[in-house]
Amino acid sequence: MAELRFPPVRLPAEARAVREKVRAFLRDELEAGRFTPDVDSWGRFDPEFSRRAGRAGFIGMTWPKAYGGGEYSALSRFVVACEMLAAGAPCGAHWIADRQSGPQILRHGSELARRTLLPRIAAGECYFAIGMSEPNSGSDLASVRTRARREGDAWVIEGSKIWTSRAHQVHYLIALTRTGDPGPDRHQGLTQFIVDLKAPGVIIRPIHNLAGGHEFNEVFFDRVRVGDEWRIGEVGEGWRMVTGELAFERSGPDRFLSDYRLLTALIDHLGVEPGAEEVGAEEARAVGRLVAHLGALLSMSQAVAGLLAAGENPAVEAALVKDVGTRFEREIPEVARRFFSGPVRSGGADYFERALGRVMLHAPSYTLRGGTREILRGIIARGLGLR
Ligand SMILES: Cc1cc2nc3c(=O)[nH]c(=O)nc-3n(C[C@H](O)[C@H](O)[C@H](O)COP(=O)(O)OP(=O)(O)OC[C@H]3O[C@@H](n4cnc5c(N)ncnc54)[C@H](O)[C@@H]3O)c2cc1C
Incomplete structure (x- = not known):
């Protein structure tokens, strides 16, 4: 039987210094009355807070400096995430882009996508949603039915996504689509794309949650055109891409x-x-x-x-x-x-x-x-x- 590994970690000096820095930032924010601490704060959407966090260097921390990052270690980023949550800071606007969309673009996006999007994400100005779930395809993600078909140098997307958190407030969504045959294990023929949520053919409808809030949505794609340079990974590699993204998410x-x-x-x-x-x-x-x-x-x-x-x-x-x-x-x-x-x-x-x-x-x-x-x-x- 394979073993679970949880090797004890001693925080390096860099991460300890970053903790002091982020605590000072959060203290200043609180003293200036710029936010009120709250529970579930990574769900609270406050672009002004995100811009200030970006300017202070707390978004995209591990990414190369050439893309707006700080080249810090994952442990320093971990410390910042813990401190933001413990302070109840409203970090929801940038959370998804920093946690998973940005790293996904850095690893598997085109150079154009990296250069265009990563510095804006790191500056706390550009936000993302997750486009995985569909009606009848939540746990069973391999069964997604949203289709992307190649037309010349672009792709045309048709279908819908559901439970897309903050799609009505953010700029982009990474959509998992079917581009080819599922193959015997159903994991083939999937591809991820970065979709501009202001593009013609994107329709966003609210879903209200148990608390009465509008946090997630249904998103419909009515022949939405996406250039090939906004593809993530190789055509047909979407399953590997999406499971990699989920590892960041979880x-x-x-x-x-x-x-x-x-x-x-x-x-x-x-x-x-x-x-x-x-x-x-x-x-x-x-x-x-x-x-x-x-x-x-x-x-x-x-x-x-x-x-x-x-x-x-x-x-x-x-x-x-x-x-x-x-x-x-x-x-x-x-x-x-x-x-x-x-x-x-x-x-x-x-x-x-x-x-x-x-x-x-x-x-x-x-x-x-x-x-x-x-x-x-x-x-x-x-x-x-x-x-
Ligand atoms: C607050 C919130 C925010 C969300 N935000 C997003 C988002 O931004 N983007 C996005 O794409 N999705 C989002 N989701 C969707 C979320 O990922 C799905 O709800 C989740 O993956 C479950 O899928 P489902 O709702 O279709 O349930 P189903 O897959 O239909 O599952 C129903 C029940 O059956 C169980 N079940 C299903 N398959 C199996 C199995 N093989 N074995 C045992 N039990 C099984 C499940 O555990 C569950 O209890 C969000 C959900 C919530 C609640």
Whole structure:
């Protein structure tokens, strides 16, 4: 049976220095009242914040300087992501482009795409959506039916995508399309394209979520023309491309820190010294357990970042972190609810109540977005040679 690897990582001096830098940036932002900390902050869309983060060098950190990056290690980027989430900073505008679209373009995009898009992403000015899921093709991505057909030096895309987060607010979407025969394993004949969401033929319709918010959409492609230079990877290589993109999507601290501000609010609500007389033993045990889990997740996720920094492909370990991490994210509101009496209102008077109300409405999606738990467990089982 294959083994899971989570080698302990000691942060190098560069990453420790970057932590001080990003903390100072976030402190200045807070003191100037430029953002209000919130839960699930990587879903909050604030282009002004993203531009300031870009100017400060916190987007595209690992990319070559020639493309607007900072040539930092993956561990430095990991530290910045953790600090942004822990501060509850509204980093949603640039999050997807920084986390997965930019790295995908850097590795597999054309030189034109790299030169045109990466510096704008790193400057916090250009944002992306993920165009994978379709009606009836969520977990089973290989069954996508959106088609791209070659016409001269361009491609014409027809079909639709669903659950596309922020497609109504961002500039581009990377679409997984069918360009050829699926072959015996159904993974052949797929190709990814960068689609300009302002292009003629793109229609975006809102889907409102459980919390009443407009965060995701349906996107329709009605004969949308895309030049060949906006293709990602080789024609027919889309399956390899999309699974590589998902490895970036699944491995980070956003899979266990979405509720961090609720956890700290719970601790404030219970009192600063769990275990002291005014805090009951049950509360102290519950908080202690959550904090211990958070520590373990942080070490595991940091180990994944270390493996990425060493050029390895820790896809199975990343799937495990997402599976355990998102379960943890769903447990925090359940524990917090036990220690809040009365109905919870997301517009409530104190921060703990508001954060709890907001997380209760968003938490059901945590284990779905980026791949469901059943799918992740299948990947883990396969990686361990169990299926
Ligand atoms: C908040 C949010 C944001 C999202 N943003 C985006 C986005 O920006 N872009 C995008 O492309 N998608 C996005 N998604 C879609 C998300 O990736 C899919 O919802 C997810 O992959 C599941 O697909 P599905 O909804 O079609 O469910 P289905 O695939 O129909 O699954 C339904 C149920 O069946 C289970 N199941 C399915 N197949 C198997 C199997 N083989 N074995 C065991 N169980 C199985 C699943 O685990 C699940 O419980 C988002 C989803 C959410 C909730």
